[in-house]
Amino acid sequence: xxxxxxxxxxxxxxxxxxxxxxxxxxxxxxxxxxxxxxxxxxxxxxxxxxxxxxxxxxxxxxxxxxxxxxxxxxxxxxxxxxxxxxxxxxxxxxxxxxxxxxxxxxxxxxxxxxxxxxxxxxxxxxxxxxxxxxxxxxxxxxxxxxxxxxxxxxxxxxxxxxxxxxxxxxxxxxxxxxxxxxxxxxxxxxxxxxxxxxxxxxxxxxxxxxxxxxxxxxxxxxxxxxxxxxxxxxxxxxxxxxxx
Amino acid sequence: xxxxxxxxxxxxxxxxxxxxxxxxxxxxxxxxxxxxxxxxxxxxxxxxxxxxxxxxxxxxxxxxxxxxxxxxxxxxxxxxxxxxxxxxxxxxxxxxxxxxxxxxxxxxxxxxxxxxxxxxxxxxxxxxxxxxxxxxxxxxxxxxxxxxxxxxxxxxxxxxxxxxxxxxxxxxxxxxxxxxxxxxxxxxxxxxxxxxxxxxxxxxxxxxxxxxxxxxxxxxxxxxxxxxxxxxxxxxxxxxxxxx
DNA sequence: CTGATTATCGTCAAGCAGACGACTAAGATC
DNA sequence: GATCTTAGTCGTCTGCTTGACGATAATCAG
Numbered sequence: 001x002x003x004x005x006x007x008x009x010x011x012x013x014x015x016x017x018x019x020x021x022x023x024x025x026x027x028x029x030x031x032x033x034x035x036x037x038x039x040x041x042x043x044x045x046x047x048x049x050x051x052x053x054x055x056x057x058x059x060x061x062x063x064x065x066x067x068x069x070x071x072x073x074x075x076x077x078x079x080x081x082x083x084x085x086x087x088x089x090x091x092x093x094x095x096x097x098x099x100x101x102x103x104x105x106x107x108x109x110x111x112x113x114x115x116x117x118x119x120x121x122x123x124x125x126x127x128x129x130x131x132x133x134x135x136x137x138x139x140x141x142x143x144x145x146x147x148x149x150x151x152x153x154x155x156x157x158x159x160x161x162x163x164x165x166x167x168x169x170x171x172x173x174x175x176x177x178x179x180x181x182x183x184x185x186x187x188x189x190x191x192x193x194x195x196x197x198x199x200x201x202x203x204x205x206x207x208x209x210x211x212x213x214x215x216x217x218x219x220x221x222x223x224x225x226x227x228x229x230x231x232x233x234x235x236x237x238x239x240x241x242x243x244x
Numbered sequence: 245x246x247x248x249x250x251x252x253x254x255x256x257x258x259x260x261x262x263x264x265x266x267x268x269x270x271x272x273x274x275x276x277x278x279x280x281x282x283x284x285x286x287x288x289x290x291x292x293x294x295x296x297x298x299x300x301x302x303x304x305x306x307x308x309x310x311x312x313x314x315x316x317x318x319x320x321x322x323x324x325x326x327x328x329x330x331x332x333x334x335x336x337x338x339x340x341x342x343x344x345x346x347x348x349x350x351x352x353x354x355x356x357x358x359x360x361x362x363x364x365x366x367x368x369x370x371x372x373x374x375x376x377x378x379x380x381x382x383x384x385x386x387x388x389x390x391x392x393x394x395x396x397x398x399x400x401x402x403x404x405x406x407x408x409x410x411x412x413x414x415x416x417x418x419x420x421x422x423x424x425x426x427x428x429x430x431x432x433x434x435x436x437x438x439x440x441x442x443x444x445x446x447x448x449x450x451x452x453x454x455x456x457x458x459x460x461x462x463x464x465x466x467x468x469x470x471x472x473x474x475x476x477x478x479x480x481x482x483x484x485x486x487x488x
Numbered sequence: 489c490t491g492a493t494t495a496t497c498g499t500c501a502a503g504c505a506g507a508c509g510a511c512t513a514a515g516a517t518c
Numbered sequence: 519g520a521t522c523t524t525a526g527t528c529g530t531c532t533g534c535t536t537g538a539c540g541a542t543a544a545t546c547a548g
Contacts, residue, residue, distance in 0.1 A: 099341075217544090222545055439525080463525065
């Protein structure tokens with residue numbers, strides 16, 4: 001077949017799916033919606049939808065995000081393309097290629113259902129991925145389509161990306177304390193970090209944090225300085241994730 | 245619009261494009277093909293083609309790779325998905341979404357032209373991207389479509405990935421010396437590395453290199469030990485890329 | 489006031505990286 | 519064959535970063 005022959009190409013549907021992650025109650029959570037129609041009716045899935053004829057992929061992702069959560073991409077949240085999934089059998093009805101996007105957002109109010117989703121919820125990623133955890137015995141029904149794989153890829157991307165970038169601040173409100181940022185790392189990585197070494201590391205990395213001058217005691221204990229995210233996007237040297 | 249409504253979706257063509265990188269003559273080079281038909285007739289472009297109705301995206305990429313270069317993905321070369329490009333205007337004829345893939349390969353014999361490509365060649369990435377270099381004044385015509393952007397993204401992915409993975413060995417023949425591996429890093433990063441510190445680093449990282457017992461003098465000078473790539477894929481701590 | 493909690497500063501030792509000296513073993517040249 | 523050139527390999531030293539952890543500070547609950 002001749003490349004780029006516009007008269008002979010197989011028909012594809014192109015969608016965007018969203019892995020929307022946040023940290024709530026010290027746990028990494030993902031947004032999922034309940035499917036209102038077959039296939040996989042009643043099962044949980046990632047939010048998403050068709051790319052329209054005149055919009056770019058990132059525009060489609062931002063539009064779906066706004067429709068499902070009311071979240072604007074520029075309001076502190078981070079949106080990036082994750083990967084594309086195109087197994088011929090991934091949708092039983094037709095050939096669908098899905099361009100998955102990853103969104104990192106601060107803790108949000110309860111999600112609002114939109115489109116054909118009968119409801120939407122935040123759930124810990126361990127529950128959605130069917131891992132046995134302290135909360136859930138491993139009996140949760142798996143996500144629809146290949147969404148468990150997509151979610152797992154998104155979680156892994158988030159886990160590795162906060163190592164060498166300042167993206168962990170995307171999980172925080174506009175102003176936050178060093179302790180709050182540390183609890184983000186602990187929730188995403190599922191480990192405990194030494195508060196003293198963490199404090200030394202983040203305050204010693206130029207461009208990572210900018211003090212706002214204010215303090216807060218919302219976590220209890222001694223008042224903590226408030227910071228905003230600095231201009232730096234790459235952390236060098238990176239934040240080291242403890243083994244195991 | 246209802247997500248996943250199979251009766252109403254805009255028509256898309258889905259293609260794979262390939263960023264095939266290798267190191268030749270101490271320079272990072274990419275494979276490009278000359279377009280034999282409009283649009284951009286006669287201009288250089290990345291190899292690629294339509295995804296067939298029954299094949300997965302990675303299968304399509306491996307097939308195109310074999311068609312354009314005769315290279316089998318399992319023969320030491322590395323293939324991974326890079327990113328997806330779907331600007332509505334990126335192809336003047338119709339809506340085309342392209343799933344770009346990145347291939348890292350050892351230095352290959354001259355590429356063979358296939359499909360509608362009148363010819364294919366290896367070219368230094370600086371030349372293809374229109375950067376002024378010692379070889380070329382910046383008068384090279386830019387790549388067709390948005391392929392310059394795709395190539396730049398692929399080069400950046402390769403540059404960062406050899407930092408924290410053992411992927412640089414994908415640029416080497418099955419057996420190679422520490423010096424040859426160092427010249428790969430130097431070509432990809434465009435820097436000079438200290439041979440003594442590099443040797444200490446790579447031979448001291450467990451699982452990176454496995455000695456084969458043989459030696460070679462193909463680079464001149466004292467005979468060097470031959471190695472194969474070890475089982476490790478992640479480098480911890482990473483190879484540090486010198487500043488600027 | 490006392491204890492609990494969280495934030496922040498400091499100290500010390502181990503590990504790693506960059507700079508670089510020294511030596512080895514081959515081919516090339518005289 | 520002596521010497522030069524080239525590349526590979528082994529060591530040393532110094533400074534920086536990290537991990538472990540002691541000590542102090544500032545708030546709230548009782």
